[in-house]
Amino acid sequence: MGTRIRIGYAPTRRSIFSAPAALEFRKLIADRLVELGIDFVDIDDINDEGLLFDDDGMYKAVEKFKREKIDGLFLPHANFGTEYECARLAKELNVPVLLWGPRDERPDENGMRLRDSQCGLFATGKVLRRFKVPFTYMNNCNLTDPEFERGIRDFLAVCNVVKVFRHTRILQIGPRPFDFWSTMCNEGELLEKFNIQLSPIPLPELYQEMHKWIDEKTEVQKVVDYCHENMICQIEEDLLQNVAALKVAMKSLAEKYGCNAIAIQCWNALQDEINIMPCAANALLNEEGIPVICETDIHGAISQLIAEAASMNEKRVMFSDWTVRHPDNDNGELLQHCGPWPISVAKEKPTICVPVAFPQNGAVSAEAKHGPMSLLRFDGDDGEYSILLGHARGIDGPWTRGTYVWVEVANLKRLEAKVVEGPYIHHVAAIHGDIVPIVYEACKYIGVKPDLYDPIEDKVLAYLHGEDVVFDEV
Secondary structure, eight states, X not given: OOOOOEEXXXXXXXXXXXXXXXXXXXXXXXXXXXXXXXXXXXXXTTSSSOOBOSHHHHHHHHHHHHHHTOSEEEEEBSSSOOHHHHHHHHHHHXXXXXXXXBOXXXXXXXXXXXXXXXXXXXXXXXXXXXXXXXXXXXXXXXXXXXXXXXXXXXXXXXXXXXXXXXXXXXXXXXXXXXXXXXXXXXXXXXXXXXXOEEEEEOHHHHHHHHHHHHHHOXXXXXXXXXXXXXXXXXXXXXXXXXXXXXXXXXXXXXXXXTXXXXXXOOSSHHHHHHSSOXXXXXXXXXXXXXXXXXXXXXXXXXXXXXXXXXXXXXXXXXXXXXXXEOSSOTTEEEEEESSOSOGGGBSSOOXXXXXXXXXXXXXXXXXXXXXXXXXXXXXXXXXXXXXXXXXXXXXXXXXOSXXXXXXXXSOHHHHHHHHHHSSOOSEEEEXXXXXXXXXXXXXXXXXXXXXXXXXXXXXXXXXXXTOOOXXXXX
């Protein structure tokens, strides 16, 4: 499942440089965006040129972009550009900003230069900083260079992270389990700092919603059929009905309260009432791109939302425990949980069964696919929030129960110290692929500190600036 991000396209010029050259590049850039399938809103109708260079056009662009609900602002410098209009526009919109200009042609036979777009980028960067506007810089390159397409697509992913983060509301089903002091959060602070909202409901409301859907039967039966087709069901049929009803009920409640993620008190009052673990129901919703997080871990839900948004919602996240070190690999670690992982991450057909630590059925067992991964954890202490972030690789290891994968990192001792010393806990979000540069860049817009657990910041910045970077294999 992908997503669509819309950007505002506001090419800019300055009067002392060639207006015809700026007009030419306004069209060339727009044509390239169309070729790449980018959803954008232009400013062709704000003046005769469709370029940003004065206050009148700037205010018209503000009105148009707000009306069109853009998710990011693209400020290509068609010539030197008008830096203060770029900064004023960006300040008004409060969305991620992409600053870029095409490479300038060689001076003509008279030694005249048409555009000086690179020089304008230096000026605009300074004025944006004066206006306290965070921005993303894409290096001065040609429209056909591979770093242009990569930079645009990465910027869309950054915009998606910011959009999701700023519009998060989490359905909290029950309080955290008593034993999990580590998952406590500051609800008021999350709202005040980030506009992250919680919608708490008691467990009995969930049970009532389940009974409603059990009586309705149709939607529950669809889920039961899906489980039989896509999973090995080592569970009694009446309990599988409960799994299906729980899945449908949680989705219904998330829609009712306008939530994009769920955190549930998954044990142990729940089992006394419905006789199952919720893990399989959680896995089914996670597969649909609705994060469901165990042990009422609100920060875990935020972590999962960020990770999936960084992948443009095309990949699913594994919400995991850091558990035990690999018996044979000093940099290996077991990521495991009772069974909430989405089905599509599994390297085998998942089984609905009894988990490792509880007697009730309804958990899921499957090993996840190996390969390159990114790991992240949003968390905070004393009002300061950060995102633990880095690379890993799925590796072979002993079989264990639950949903699991053994991973190798570059330096487990260094990572272990980061987790223990905080502000993190034993929960982490894992996703296949590399989202580290995207999340790192998004942090500047959401007011959270990126915390790389390996010393790769120089390489991350080099990648973001358009260099060909190979991150060390772990």
